[in-house]
Amino acid sequence: MLDGLTTWLLLPLGMALGWALSRRAPELDPMGEATPPPENAELVTDNPELQLSLGTVFRRRGEVDQALALHKALSERTDIAPDQRDAAYLELAEDYQQAGLMDQAEAVWRSLAAGHGPQASAAVQELLTVAEQGQDWEGAVQLARQLEALQGASCRPRIAHYRCEMAEQVLTDSQFEQAAQLARKALRDDSRAVRPRWLLGRIAEAAGDLRAAAEGYRTALEVDGRYVVDLLPSLETVLEQIGDPRLRDEMLADIAKSCDAPALVVTLAQRAERQGEDPLPMLAEGLKTHPSRTVLKAFLGTMGPREAVQAAGLSDAALALKGALEAMERGAPGFVCEQCGFTPRNRFWQCPACRQWGSIQRVSDRFEA
Numbered sequence: 196m197l198d199g200l201t202t203w204l205l206l207p208l209g210m211a212l213g214w215a216l217s218r219r220a221p222e223l224d225p226m227g228e229a230t231p232p233p234e235n236a237e238l239v240t241d242n243p244e245l246q247l248s249l250g251t252v253f254r255r256r257g258e259v260d261q262a263l264a265l266h267k268a269l270s271e272r273t274d275i276a277p278d279q280r281d282a283a284y285l286e287l288a289e290d291y292q293q294a295g296l297m298d299q300a301e302a303v304w305r306s307l308a309a310g311h312g313p314q315a316s317a318a319v320q321e322l323l324t325v326a327e328q329g330q331d332w333e334g335a336v337q338l339a340r341q342l343e344a345l346q347g348a349s350c351r352p353r354i355a356h357y358r359c360e361m362a363e364q365v366l367t368d369s370q371f372e373q374a375a376q377l378a379r380k381a382l383r384d385d386s387r388a389v390r391p392r393w394l395l396g397r398i399a400e401a402a403g404d405l406r407a408a409a410e411g412y413r414t415a416l417e418v419d420g421r422y423v424v425d426l427l428p429s430l431e432t433v434l435e436q437i438g439d440p441r442l443r444d445e446m447l448a449d450i451a452k453s454c455d456a457p458a459l460v461v462t463l464a465q466r467a468e469r470q471g472e473d474p475l476p477m478l479a480e481g482l483k484t485h486p487s488r489t490v491l492k493a494f495l496g497t498m499g500p501r502e503a504v505q506a507a508g509l510s511d512a513a514l515a516l517k518g519a520l521e522a523m524e525r526g527a528p529g530f531v532c533e534q535c536g537f538t539p540r541n542r543f544w545q546c547p548a549c550r551q552w553g554s555i556q557r558v559s560d561r562f563e564a
Contacts, residue, residue, distance in 0.1 A: 243269060243279045247286060254290055263290045281307060281314040288321065301325060308341065316345040324550065332357045332364075355385035356544060356552045359394055366394075371402040389419045390544065390553070393426060400433060409433045413446050420454035421556055425542070427458055457481070457489035457561070464493060487561045530555050 250265035269275070270283040284303050291300035300321075307318035319342045326335040335357045339350040362377035375398050381391040396411025412430040416423055430450075434443040447466065451459055460481035464474035478494040495516055528538035532555050537548035545552050 243272070243275045243283070247279075247283055250290070251286060254286075254293055259290055259294045263287065263294065266290055278313050281310070281312040285314045285317055288318070297325075316342065319345060327545070327550070330360070330364075332361045352385045352388065353552050355381040355388050355391060358384065359390050359544070362394055362398070366398060366401065369401070371398055374398050387418060388553075389415050389422055392418060393422070396426075396429065396433075400429070405433050405437050409437065409442070409446065413450060416450050417453045420456050420459075423450075423454055423456040423458045424557055427462055431462065455485075457485040457487040460485050460490050461493040464497075468497075485561070487559075528558055531558050 246265055246269050250262040250269070253259070253265065254262035266283050266287040270280055270287055272280070275283075284307055288300045288303035288307075291297070291303065304318040304321045304325075307314050308322060309315075319338055323335060323338045323342065326332075326338055336354055339354050339357065343350045358377045358381035362374040362381070365377070366374040375395060378391045378394045378398060381394075382388065385391070392411050392415035394411075396408045396415065399405070399411055400408035409430060412426050412433065416426050416430070427450075430446070434446065437443075443466075447459075447463065451463065460478070464477040464481070467477055468474040475494070475497050478490060478497060481490045482494060495514065529540050530542055531538050532546040532549060532551065534546060534551040534554040535549035537546055537555075538558075539547065539555065542557075543555050546554050
């Protein structure tokens, strides 16, 4: 399709726009060596928009040298408007990037970002992507603030993730206090964020402060119940280590009020079984209120070994159905990006496909009506 588009562009150019500025002096390439004019020097035109688009077509076809020559020639013209020149510089930076000349690309983006032209925001966004890929989180915070000023839109949830990334880095070195400070800063950036609360729980648990860890996990669950499958096992482990049954019951009861999730139904049923109660009625009720694979697996696993079920010859069937559900889950994607639909098998805080932060959630296992 691109070849056809290029042909469509080149023929009218040769016929309608005439001669190129072929008498231009040889230019220096990004490595400092003299290079001849582009092979298609006749395509350098008096029409800036056309020259800009043509260079982009060359880049998309993989002819980066031609794209560089056209965009560089356009950026050096003195007879075009400043916004046209900035647009040429932005395309030139993309040419450098595709050619693997990242130093030159970043230099162009920094130059554009330092101004107040229409391309400044796009340049900052490109620099922000580079900072994220290089895990320069402090630099990313500064660039995000600059982007806020240019766009007039909040980047605070994004900044909160950057601070959490910094906290994760120092946590690996057991710098608990510094990690906690960064997580608390992230919470100030985004007061409704789950990640800083979850992180505060992990930091407290690693530092041996089990009650603070339980509180961190509890508040994270109360903010967003979609993370119950991730957080509930950690919370249960900490509560078991604390060894306070009353605290455990109170916390789970509080979570049950604010968190409507199948995993919580199973957890409460298991707690009832440990206390000598029959979990089956609770699971049966859970199948009505939370029809899902999670509750059904627990129900079948509990029902299968029962004498009445075995006597009726249904025990093997129940366990086989439970195994079939587990096999289905192993082959299905566990997570989905709510922004672009990417389906990874693990949770990422930033989607690897669309680069959106905080957009990946677990795929619901509820049975649809």
